[in-house]
Amino acid sequence: MNEWMAAIGTFLVQGVIVTVLIVVAGLLLMRGKRGERSLTLHVESLNEQRRARHRRLTLGATARGARKKLIKHLRREEKARQKRDKKRGEASEGRLWVLDFHGDIKASRTAQFAQEVSAVIDVAHPDDEVVVRLESGGGLVHAYGLASAELDRLREAGLTTTVCIDKVAASGGYMMACTAHHIKAAPFAVIGSIGVVAQVPNIHRLLKRNDVDVEMLTAGRYKRTLTVLGENTEEGRAKFIDDLENTHRLFKTYVARHRPEMDIERLATGEIWYGSEALDERLVDSIGTSEAYLVERMKSVEAFSVRLEPPKTVGRRVSVALASGVEQAVTKALGALEATGWQRR
Structure with missing residues (x-):
């Protein structure tokens, strides 16, 4: 009995600690958002980074x-390389600009990504290439629609664009990827999921059993189709499904415009494919990792990583550390369940 009470007590204490950490992290993040307006642009030469690692190893x-x-000997080699680069000058084969996009369900990084895209467009030459290392399982339709439009700007600016997918670009993630001239995926990257899903819980019967009435007043026949609290009707359900089908149609049209070689009607079923399978279905153009592609391209061009970051204040560092700890705890608890989502049955 004492052991049981001790376990319960430990659980409650841990729960309180986690709650406090979440609240503190939230407060610090709210304070840090004021400083995020002044993002700092970081540009790093990937060629120099690779050369430095080579020298150290x-x-x-x-x-x-x-x-x-x-x-x-290494110093003489470096001087000789600098002389060669100086002579080559403007006769080089262009430059490579590398951007990263790791998307959550709300594509929260879109505003920052848009500014990075603008920065690259302002300085890039027509013979430059932009590589986007993309990782996203999709999310809200309007959020990923905007993220895709931002990525589309590179193509509209006349820049060759390559999207590299090492882990996943599904649903809204694939909507972004399809805007590129070339899509490269790792052999087991998750690709596709060209479909739309919506889930709405309804507790109307529970409320009714407890004599709780819910009144919902609307102006407009379809202002609300399915609700959480009210009683859903067949007409509302049919309209909701019709809206989903319309969104799916727009999704298919967007992908088909960018990837006309695909059999969009056969592939837009919401299914996923792994990288090597996606190549056979023309969802991607080649197989390989982003690192392997960059190493190969850096043999002939200079590559630069471009990213915008908020100021690294003490408050932000603490809040990020706390948020990371909470996220790791949740991820560990749900890891097994999440992993099965990508497996075939």
Whole structure:
């Protein structure tokens, strides 16, 4: 009995601690949002990053007595490379601009991504290429519609665009990916899910059993079709389904316009395909990881990572750390359930 009481007490204490952490993180994030208006643009040379790692690994694998000689050799190589780059100048094959988009259900990063797209369009040359490392399982229709439109701007600006999918680009994520000139996916990346889903709980019968009335007044025949509290009608249900079908039609039209080689009617069933299967269905254009693609392209062009970040204030660091801890706890609890969502049965 004592052990049981101790376990209950521990559980309650942990619950209180988690609640406090969530509240504190929320307050700190609200304070931090005021500073997010002044985002800082970070531009990093991926070629230089790769060269620095190469030098460090080479030195680390060399005997101590031979390192001094090797350092001199590496310095001569670097000077020679800089001279070659200077002579090549404007005759280079263009530049590579790398953007990242990790989407949640609300595509919350869209506003930041839009500014990154604008920054690249302002400086890019016609022979430059933009690579977007995309990861998203989709979400709200209007949110991913906007995110796709922002990505479409690169194509409209005349820039060659490549989307790399290492893990997942499904539903709204695939809506974004299809805007690119070329889609590259890892062999087991999750692709597709060209469909629309909506789920509305209804507790009308529970309320009715407890003599609770709910009145909903609307102006407009279809202002509300299905509700959570009120009694749903067949007419409202039919209209709701009709709206879903219309959204699906718009989704298919958008994908078909960007990927005319696809059999959209056969593929727009809400199903998913893994990367190698998606290639056979022409949902993607090639198989490979984003890292492998960038390494290959960096043999001939200079690649730059572009990202906007808010100021790293103490409050924001603490709030991000707390939020990350809560997220990891939830992810661990739901991990097994989430994993089965991508598996075939």
